[in-house]
Amino acid sequence: MNKHDNRHKQAIDEPLWWGLFSAGGVCFAVLLPAVILFIAVLLPLGLLPAEALSYERASALLFSVPGFLFVGAVVCLPLFHAAHRLRHGMFDISVGNDSINKKLMYGGAALLSIVALGLVVAGFLG
Template identity: 90%
Template sequence: MSKQAMSKPGSPQAASHQQAFDEPLWWGLFSAGGVCFAVLLPAVILFIGVLLPLGLLPADALSYERATALLFSVPGFLFVGAVVCLPLFHAAHRLRHGLFDISVGRDGFNKKLMYGAAALLSMLALGLVVAGMLS
């Protein structure tokens, strides 16, 4: 028994299009990105954008030396992965399905474009952290 995926009912594609085997992967990344976006990003904004400028945190809490030491480490790598990379895949999934809903482009192309852009930007962000760790 095969399920229909990403094809409008009654369209010519609906009869021949099989469900993509990679769809659970994209939904998993979408879910993880949404959780990280909803939980971690507000905390980052609170600490860096509100508490630090108001002087409610020690001034040296995010000095340049301390911030670079934290960012260019294994915990910094994981932090960038959770705060930057996972929300990128969340946004890519939303954009892909949004484009499908308004019938813009072909789903195969949109899928490659959105997830490819998220992957490239993720590799760039994590590559910068790794480059900082090695220098």
């Protein structure tokens, strides 16, 4: 397999990674500041009622279908965003083999996503 064939093979899955990168960046830029605002600013300042994020209410929200979607948007998509940035950064400075880096970065993001979503499902079922 020559160098041209390898580039063509990589180009097939590249739109998937760029799509996950874009979605993760949007979720990171839009949803995470809102989460930080509510949990780290408004709640400690007493601008939200204390029971708004009580353990029982937060647990019920997290371990549900909307919680599953929330974790997917706030945790999993930014993981793929970070993996894509790291992979292309390593490619730009010529660290390692790109095909191995791709497997490590996206595989790590997928594994951490499965763990995060699995914990939500386990809490939902248990």
